[in-house]
Every structure is written in C-alpha cells, then in structure tokens.
Amino acid sequence: MIDHLDRAELGPLFKEARLLKNMTLEQFYGGIAKHVNNFSSIENGGRVVGRRLAKDIIYYHNISLKWLEKKEGAPFLSNIPYKHKQERKGIRFANEPLEGEVPFYNIQPDTMFNGLDVFRESPEFYVNFRPFNDCTAYLSVYGDNMNPKFASGEIIAVKEVFNFDVILWGEAYLIVANEQANNLVTVKLLFSHADEDKLILRSANPDYGGDIIIDKKAIMKLFIVKGKVTRYQL
Structure with a gap:
C-alpha cells in the first residue's frame, strides 16, 4: 500500500x-x-x-x-x-497479515478510496475468522440507511468481485463509482434494471425512499457483503 x-x-x-x-x-x-x-x-x-x-x-x-x-x-x-504480535480471540495487531488474515478498517468507506487506489489507509488490526478469510476487508457500518440488515456500529465483511455481469440481485454490495456517478461510495442492495447496462441501488431501510440508478461502466470497484459481526463479538 x-x-x-x-x-x-x-x-x-x-x-x-x-x-x-x-x-x-x-x-x-x-x-x-x-x-x-x-x-x-x-x-x-x-x-x-x-x-x-x-x-x-x-x-x-x-x-x-x-x-x-x-x-x-x-x-x-x-x-x-500498533501492538506487535499480540493475539486476542482471532484478532492480531501487527504490521503484516499472516495467511488467511483479513484487515479491519474503522473508518468510513468513502475516506478509503481515491480512484482505483483501494484501502489507502492502514488497517487497525487483522482478523482470522475462517468463514470470512476469503474476504477483502472488514469495515464499520455508519448510518442507518441499511437498517435492519446492517445496524450502525456493526462490522461487515466484504469480498471484491470482478465480473459486474454476475451479480446476486437483492444482496448487499459496497459500490465504488467514478465521477460519472459523483464518486459514490456506498453500501446498498443491488437490483436489475430494464437497461442491462444500468444497476439499481436501494437502501434496506424503508425510510430511505428512492432508488439510485447508475451505469455499470461508472463502477470502479464492487464488493459483495458476505456477512456481519457485532462489536461485542470482537
């Protein structure tokens, strides 16, 4: 990095x-x-x-x-x-990840990205939790637009996907878009659009009405949310 x-x-x-x-x-x-x-x-x-x-x-x-x-x-x-080589319940504070470890970033996703340069900031620690060891990162959830699926303060595990034509409709994704979509960085549910070159982004919280529609070509990075953990479990 x-x-x-x-x-x-x-x-x-x-x-x-x-x-x-x-x-x-x-x-x-x-x-x-x-x-x-x-x-x-x-x-x-x-x-x-x-x-x-x-x-x-x-x-x-x-x-x-x-x-x-x-x-x-x-x-x-x-x-x-940083606390070097200190281990606690699958969490290790260290400079380099070991095999299978996934970095945790305790900052808002939109502060992490600058174009294609992903996760520029240093991780706070590394997590070794086998079900999510194939993920790219753990991220904190901010705000309530994805409530009740993800509550503010919970932690999500995201995995980068590279084929934007293979999407699990209705699942949550972290979307990183370019200036064509106002440099949007957000976690939303993805749905198909009548135009196959576009995607529908939707909040899980019904209080956040209105869909966001963006072109697929505006997406620079896409991460599926594989699961979540709560802070008291860490």
Missing part, C-alpha cells in the same frame, strides 16, 4: 511526524528497530528508507498515507501505536 510513495521523500516527513509528537529518535523508532542511529541520516535525506522499514514506521505510528503523499488531512490516524 506504500508503493505509490516516493521513499526518497519519506525521511523528512518521518522527522516532521516525530517532531509533531515531540519525541526523540529513540522514542519514535525504538519500538521498530534496535538501533536508531541510522534514522538521523534517513530523516535528513542522506539515506533512502527501505520499503519494509518505511512500512513498519507508517503502520507502527498510524501515519496517514494521504498526509505522506499530499500533506492533506491529519498526520496520524490514531495516537495509539
């Missing part, structure tokens, strides 16, 4: 992030590496940070990729460092 970043420019940005936290080199990098002497030259641009090390720094301190790339938004997604 950091491949689009210019690692030659990350050192000074890491320094800026460290100073924003008012931390020394030892305090900022001590939880990531045993020896921190080399980080001074990295921060001053004298040495390019390695890809794996950059990833560790970003994930450990929850640094926003959007801030690193464009200096937009808050520098940190959270002030709580």
